[in-house]
Amino acid sequence: MAQNPPPTKHHRRVVDYCSDEEEEDEEFVIEEELNKLSALIETSLANAFGFACCDELAVDENLETKRLSAHLRLILTPLSSSKKEEMKNACEECLTTLWRVLRDESCGWDKPTYRECFVLSSLRLSLCTLLEGNLQEAMECLDTALILGCPGEMARPFVRLLEKLLRRSAGGGNRASSNSLVKKQKVAAREKALVVDNVLPSSSSLVPKILHPLERMNDNATWEEFKVMYFNKDMPVQLPSDKSMPCVEKWRDLAYFKERFGKRLIPLEVGKYDDVENWKEEIVPLEVFIDEHLAPDILKKGDKNSFVSYLAQHQLFEQIPQLAMDFEIPTWCNAGQFERCNIWLGTSNTITPCHFDSYDNIFGQVFGYKFVRLYLESDSQFMYKSGGDWETTRSWNVKDNDDRDADDNSEKKETKKKFRNAQGNISRVDVEAPDLEKFPEFAKATPMDVILGPGDFIYIPSRTWHYVRSLTVSCSLNFLF
Structure with a gap:
């Protein structure tokens, strides 16, 4: 019979990732990498859900949603220098529209197609922005997509390309001066007291008395x-x-x-x-x-x-x-x-x-x-x-809201209260x-x-x-x- 694994050992990573920071990128050609990522959008992602997303948005009665479909079809076509500006504008209009829907309307993104359109527009915009040399702005496009639901494995090749380019950009010039700059940054950071002291402040009013301690396993338990x-x-x-x-x-x-x-x-x-x-x-x-x-x-x-x-x-x-x-x-x-x-x-x-x-x-x-x-x-x-209604089912102190009718944002605040505890x-x-x-x-x-x-x-x-x-x-x- 196999032996029990030691209780404090671990077995695998949360994300499969192999760091390539120490690799030499002499053979790295940005045009080839960009072409690969562009093709990924135009073929794999388009066929997996992009074209279906276009079709579903197109049949919506809302004219704004129909425009999203038209923009997305352009976004899924092959990227060329002649269409780059038009494609970038299409991405930005899609993202602006979808941000407004997400933030301003009570239903948020009530259709999966909204999230899919946002993800595809963000990935394409990151490539358009990268072509203009704005590496940090391109990474921000990817981060926003990841925060709002883009699967990590989908964005990972885009992120890795940008990481390589950002490292290459930061590594230019004299190596000694670069190392000196890093050391100065580290010293400056520590002078700002960025190290968390792992000591429980016994005098703090935040620390409660433990009257009913949770059971603890033996350190040698299997x-x-x-x-x-x-x-x-x-x-x-x-x-x-x-x-x-x-x-x-x-x-x-x-x-x-x-x-x-x-x-x-x-x-x-x-x-x-x-x-x-x-x-x-x-x-x-x-x-x-x-x-x-x-x-x-x-x-x-x-x-x-x-x-x-x-x-x-x-x-x-x-x-x-x-x-x-x-x-x-x-x-x-x-x-x-x-x-x-x-x-x-x-x-x-x-x-x-x-x-x-x-x-x-x-x-x-x-x-x-x-x-x-x-x-x-x-x-x-x-x-x-709770039953799901934030305002009427919680015991946390809430300010008197009798003056909400005079507040232009009262409807938005009411919606926010209701949806924050919708899980019940x-x-x-x-x-x-x-x-x-x-x-x-x-x-x-x-x-x-x-x-x-x-x-x-x-x-x-x-x-x-x-x-x-x-x-x-x-x-x-x-x-x-």
Whole structure:
């Protein structure tokens, strides 16, 4: 019989990626690479879904949607110098229209064809922009497409070409002066206090007392014991820690992210989760997130942070696969079929309200600290599950909105409230400060608490209620299976 795999070992990467940064690109010819990518759009992607997308958009009664179809047909034709400007304009008009539909209308992208059109327009625009020599703008096109649903494997050849060109552009000139510049950048970054201190601030008002600790597995427990005692019983548990992953030490120096990937765009949630009026989503460069959000919070040294922002539940490793080389999928995920990995990077005091998911979840802390409170599925009768309407089914404080009729954006705000909790899997109770007069049955629910630090992991079974609050600037990964 085969031996059990050690519980802290890993078995595979989230994304298949082979770094070619050290390779010599002497044989690299940009025209050939561009032709390959252009042909990919005109043949493989066009035949897979592009032409069908055109046909579906064309039969829509909306004239604007019909124009999208006409533009997309042009986008799918072979790229030539004579048509480059016309094709670029078609891409930009498609993207402008689709952005407006996504942001301004209550239904958002209610058709798969909208997302498909956005992805194809973004990929083509990246090539048109690249031909003009605007490498960073071309990468921003790809990042936006990836953020809004482009599959990572589809965009990867485009991203890799741009990475090669950006490295070549940055590597020009004298090697010594280039190395000197890099050293100066590293020193400057560290002077800005970009290193996260992996110490839990005991004096911070953010740190709760643990009265009902989550059960912890023995450090020598086997994978089979995990499956029999916890996975098969849908029982949450704290798993053995693993600080051997390169990301645990490497990523807490935010200068690494800033120097390597600072220009890359990311989706950001800005504002406290319970402040519906001011909460918003933005797409910003990673370096802006670090300099304007994370660095100021690090300098507070554990004091309560009033400015909250979160790179939340994002598949960053499809977008920047190099980062996936710094960790591997935990062996515990062998209990099921691995689906995806998300990153959660943010300031202190970010909150994910109490909810449940349909996937099993291995949640791991990379750096910083988070407080997690869990409730078994059997406590669902006490959790006051939301019905989907954000305004009427939540217990978080909401400002009086009697003056909304005078607000030109009132309809948009109402729509935003309704759709933020459309899944109906969120508890109406603030589990750290419950209103037991309004939710008396909640007192019967039994919490399980844990504070996670660097290298700590927990298993959260599907349909297990869980609430998460960051105690410091922190980064987490969750592996869904």
